[in-house]
Amino acid sequence: MEQILLSKKHRQLLHNVYCPTVEQTIAICEVELEQLEEGQINYLEVPFDQFEQVIAHFNNTDYIKQGAFTYQQVRHIAEAGNIHHLTMNEQGMICFLEETIGMSTALSFAQSKWNGAEREDAVENAVLTGLSIIGESFAEEIIEQQIQFATMSEQIELDEGMLGAIKKNGTKAVVKRMAGSATKKAAYSSIAAKKAITLLNANVVTGAIVTGVMSSVDIVRTIKGQMSPAQLFKNVSKTAASVAGSIGGLIVGGGIGFTIPNVSTAVISLIGGIIGLILGSVVATKLAKKLLDLIIKDDAAKMVEIFNEQLADLSEQYLLNERELQQVLHDFNEIYNMPQEFREMFATNNRAAFARGMIEKELDRIVRQRMYLQVPTNQELYKMIERFV
Template structure:
């Protein structure tokens, strides 16, 4: 029984560690999103919000769309959609959107094919932007274009209005929440897939049947996916509310300790485009660190929400809440640190192996680091907290043991019967039952009511006892007297 119980506990712990790794994976994805969205706080932050919102919309509608503007190339494209280079201009008026595209009377956004890039403008400024571009073409300020009607081929109607773009960059607006929810869906689906795959593989390696492994994979994937979705929205709103600006000093202090080489190794494992080094890498690493702090904190709050509800319902103690939150925070922080270190190491190895590559090496290293770091930190935290705080569950189990011994004496339970009762109790005793017991006004009575059906069930399984007839009693007594007389 003990070996089966230990095996079940070990399996549950591994499953929890895998879920922590999946949660950290989604946190890092959300952190990378926050890293790109830090530009939303700039003077023209709504323009960067428009770039990402339009890209997100294009992806949801089946287009191959990605951001290019993060490389800060002079007169480069902001977006690439189905191979088309796009420069986003979200200004107050259509005329202003177009005038921003000219320098010294010449159109300055020329694509890699030598033709003018498409200029994306707010949907409500499209008509006036067309008119402004037509006038520029008439003046001969657009290279290779002489027909004003070609303005419609250059000016691209964005999916959002100017005001919507401004609201996306703010916290608490409908547009902002919708945008974060859309991002959350992408991150959650990815986290679901990654968690489900590694859980299924680990379950099979541990000797579980494919059916059990699939069940574990689905459970872990759904749990992590749901947490990832809510975390993405929560973290996105915190970032837009300006929490990242409060973390500038602490994040820069950490990066100074890391140094330029480690910062470059870390940042380049997550960036797209050309690698960066030196001061630029340190600045970028600081931004990346802030994003991960925000998402990590958000996930701890969400993961601990159930414990907070339970303490208000009186189902756990304040000490238990403190311990649970501490262990959760330690696991997430340890997993995040493991991911960062693993991703950097994996990227370094991947860069030296052409088949693997930096990106794939970073993901593999990150997952391994998240699993190991989260498990190690969680184990260490639990060991420390166990030294100071006795779990509510342990207290409840102690009460159950006392009532178990009392009922054993009352019901004259044999050793084999007690073994059966304990086995049945172990398979039916859940965390919910222990929480309900903690919330009970009389825990001893709760424990007795929990145990009595098990005792009654064992008693019903006893063989019936038939009382011997009176003459048989007499015969036995006479035989005993004769034996005593002989001795």
């Protein structure tokens, strides 16, 4: 069957360079840029958080694009192993074999699906992300591939107008026209406005484009609402006050014992101590409660504050949605003995590391429960771009 061929050899538009350190990312970018042929355009997508340092190293930064996700966000998704073709090697370099659509485009689709979006909406988010990072070239690449691999008998619904335009003006001209129209309409459409993003400006692109991702403010508010010292330590404070009161009562009771005549000092002290323990338990609030509660609450508040800070940071790294965050908070409150965990945390030298290790273990379990996904096909992306033309 006749095949509509491009006027130029198909190229790989995008390479993903996601490494643990800026130095490693720069080293790979240098190799990739050196291998560019005369007049060839290849873009290098680097992690959102490494972009500024990477471009500061190079004179020509036109080919280096800022991804929509940080390295750590992508790493956690890769480690969970629920996106087809997304892998990480022993050195921590993350690879996405379907590089044509880009790391951020694929992850935007996946995150949207995990957050409950319909497939069509998730594909739309993927396209908008691709356009926001690369711009018109992204649309050109999708359109070119769709025309290149379509046969006359297996039309991917290339309408007669498109076929006529290709015959009259050539593939390249039609692709440019379609890509330009789609990019402009996407940039200024109400669809993009509703998502509160600015397309064609990679400096402002973040994972917030994805449907359902919580803002840092929402994360902190949710965590503080369910993980507070008052809730977690209400029973601990009472118990501690009672014990402390008993100790105070032991001292007071010892004084009572000395009033008993004709009894040795040792026996008097013992009797006084027993009486004191009883009295101390009864009148704990009068003897030591204020002092003990102050100490316990202060320590509890510090531990909860450290824990909440780590949980908020990691929730953003793992790109948790509201449902997943609620599940994590439920598990910590219902399954874990949090007062005991905080007591152990208080006794450690590195409390932040203790909290982080505990939280990461739980979040790793949560994100591995996400559905396994195949990224959108080129045809799906093309259909979405067509809507913007």
